């Protein structure tokens with residue numbers, strides 16, 4: 132088959148790769164219909180670290196990608212939920228289904244390390260930016276795409292939309308509240324939609340890029356640049372601040388801005404992947420009685436709530452894919468995504 136193969140820093144190429152086959156009775160094999168590039172894929176592309184994995188080191192070539200939908204081609208003997216020909220979406224985290232974190236629903240923290248991360252690590256699981264893709268523990272981590280959910284929406288359910296929803300739920304947003312979303316990339320824009328779907332009275336969106344502010348405005352947010360956010364939000368909340376703030380950047384500056392924009396006793400939810408060594412203003416957080424939520428989403432847990440919201444049109448998740456490429460042009464898609472142009476949101480690739 133052909134796939135996007137990691138061969139070293141800034142060297143992800145469209146190349147031949149051995150066809151995947153069923154390796155366990157709980158596996159399925161899918162023909163990929165669409166896949167997308169995640170911000171975290173850029174860490175691999177740059178040869179950075181993700182947790183314990185150092186992508187600057189020499190390692191065997193592997194297929195990248197953890198945001199994938201496809202059609203079931205083969206089904207292992209123990210698989211109960213999937214049939215050949217089904218349209219499926221796949222979770223990026225691979226849980227065993229049996230260890231204590233999995234039994235608590237925290238698939239992202241599965242005890243079997245080769246299964247705990249995303250696809251596309253060098254731990255023996257090849258990723259889904261490929262013609263074909265082996266999905267382990269398929270009953271647990273793959274789901275038939277239901278009627279009323281488009282391929283674009285299903286692809287967002289594999290990570291970005293699930294992560295946004297996880298963050299808004301983590302902020303304990305209640306109907307009638309005022310929310311702020313810092314960072315209007317795909318996850319931040321989807322968080323704006325999730326806030327309104329869950330009953331927010333008003334949502335402020337903050338980003339330095341005018342085009343992204345326009346997109347948030349079109350979703351009903353009051354869009355502000357980072358500089359104007361503080362005085363305007365303070366003034367429009369009688370000096371109190373927002374009930375909750377969802378941070379979708381991960382920089383020390385934006386995380387500390389979240390604590391400043393939230394009211395006393397409010398909630399801050401940090402979705403942005405924090406840099407190593409990032410410092411929290413703990414004394415400030417404590418004196419304002421702020422509750423802090425953070426973590427990585429176990430995306431399968433969000434599907435039962437998000438699917439009806441999509442089917443009923445209460446979340447549309449439209450216009451998130453700013454660019455569509457054939458998988459054969461995947462190297463260009465990575466380069467374009469990495470250039471972070473103002474018009475770049477998410478890149479879809481189709482084999």
Ligand SMILES: [Zn+2]
Pocket residue numbers: 168169170171197198223290291
């Ligand atoms: Zn992702």
Ligand SMILES: [Zn+2]
Pocket residue numbers: 226227228229230231232233234240241242243
């Ligand atoms: Zn497990």
